[in-house]
Amino acid sequence: MSEKVLMRGNHVIGEAAIRAGCQFYAGYPITPQNELTEYMAAAMAAYPDRVFIQAESELAAINMVIGAAMAGARAMTSSSSPGISLKQEGISYLAGQELPAVIVNVMRGGPGLGNIAPTQGDYFQATRGGGHGDYRTVVLAPASGQELVDLTLKAFEYADHYRTPVILLADGMMGQMMEPVVLPPPVDLSQLPSRPNILDGAKGRPARLIKSLYLDPPMMEEHNWKLYRKYQQIAREITQWEEFMVEDARLIVVAYGTCARIAKGAIRRLREMDVKVGMLRPITLFPFPSKPLRELTLKIKDFLVLELSTGQMVEDVKLAIEGRARTHFYGRPGGVVPTPDEFAKYINMLYHRQELDGGENEQSYI
């Protein structure tokens, strides 16, 4: 039965994971995601067959998740930016060994110890693989409490279905914010397809092996191509985005997560002033919604990327657009969270500077 409750973002992720049937959670303290680890410590205890471990390090936590995934459990770990750096070793192994797992990153300021304020500085790390080797991780970017619920459930689904690590990329704002959310009924684990190739002892079957070692280069190459084909399939099947007021727009904002949420407020204000601006919000950062962006360039020639960083997703936007339109960028790194007014001011300035308001010279830009 679905129910509506008011909850803090970090708790929402925890409860959604419980309802997704998360059987194993290993974590390590780091702000601003501690409420999630604490929530799991209490909530998992209510189920005799579920496991919570506070690990001795982020490295140990992600490796415990590897073991739990090998044993067939829906497994999750969470952390914030510096801790996610430590987990990259394990994430690379999960990708190479084709093991399902969910990794939550409640992003904070960096590089280094940085601060505990919300940023989007880990976009490259999340979408480019982060660890060593030729792999990608599915990256989901929630922008509301409800999406924390929905995408946490999706994260477990995708991880299982594609046998790959999935990153839920939130930030300090999403983690700390309280919003009403509708919680779905718990997933019935017995109804899920049985996991192939788990390690549970070779009783009545040949012994199994889960590995990422391929000493023979042609075998390693084939493994890499196999992973590549899987990522291509993922791109075809799960790319998700939201279009907001794009119908008559002359300028498209591209933003995700917290940044998109602030941008939405800005766009609503600008619309009242008859500024024709819309937004494309990637919900999956990998796979990136390149195709819908490219299609928008048929009628729109100016794209503004807004990020809580010095510019990372902007590269994916440029790659998607391939010079068919102009790409502009405005970012606030370091944990500075802009207001809708600040975004509105910048968008408005750009809109008029580019003469998108229907000035005589408009055509010359197209």
Next chain:
Amino acid sequence: MSKVIFKRPKYLKPNIFHYCPGCGHSIIHRLIAEVLEELEIRDKAICVPPAGCAVLAYNYLDVDMGEAPHGRAVAVATGIKRVLPDRIVFTYQGDGDIAAIGTAEIIHAANRGEKITAIFVNNGVYGMTGGQMAPTTLLGQVSTTTPFGRDINRDGFPLDLSEMLAIAKGSVYIERTAVNSPKNVRHTKRAIEKAFKVQMANLGFSLVEILSQCPTNWKMGTKDSIKHIDNVVTKVYPLKVIKDESGIS
């Protein structure tokens, strides 16, 4: 009627070992296979092999295996065991793996009393990578990264990992053995058997440290390296039961 007095253990695959002549790994693999068979636990056993010479253990041991990153074997084993508490989960790790890069993981797994077994093969060098100094390399021992011998001031002391783990309250049984003589081989088998029995009885963490010879990287003949274990290595790493709170005889 003929009587079979020696045969390939049931769970040792009929593959030719890739290990160097004189290496202890193949003996230890065999002992594990024998114990899995005799205790009738192979069908519920899961092994986490290391990075290092024994990375290909899956070519020999006929048991479920899941590879771990270098040093993280007991963390991976913890994840498996917690999800499947009635299975027998063991790691197979070298000295570099368990006593250098994986020190944090092994100490905390032992201290949590994880009901897993670690087979710790100590040959005093990083074998697979070509004989660099390991945490267990003896003082004065020449390796590719201690070309003038291990020096206290530059390299510090050999690490007594097993003794450190004995302090952890969650560890139940820790013994150091060797495989350089028939007597020691037989004793090592009993130690492995006991370590698995500790896990089967759900008592806590168990570990067998096995001193193993590495003729290739020690730059010695097999005979000399076997003698070297008796004459030199066991003087620093004595063969003994380091901790036994199992109550199992």
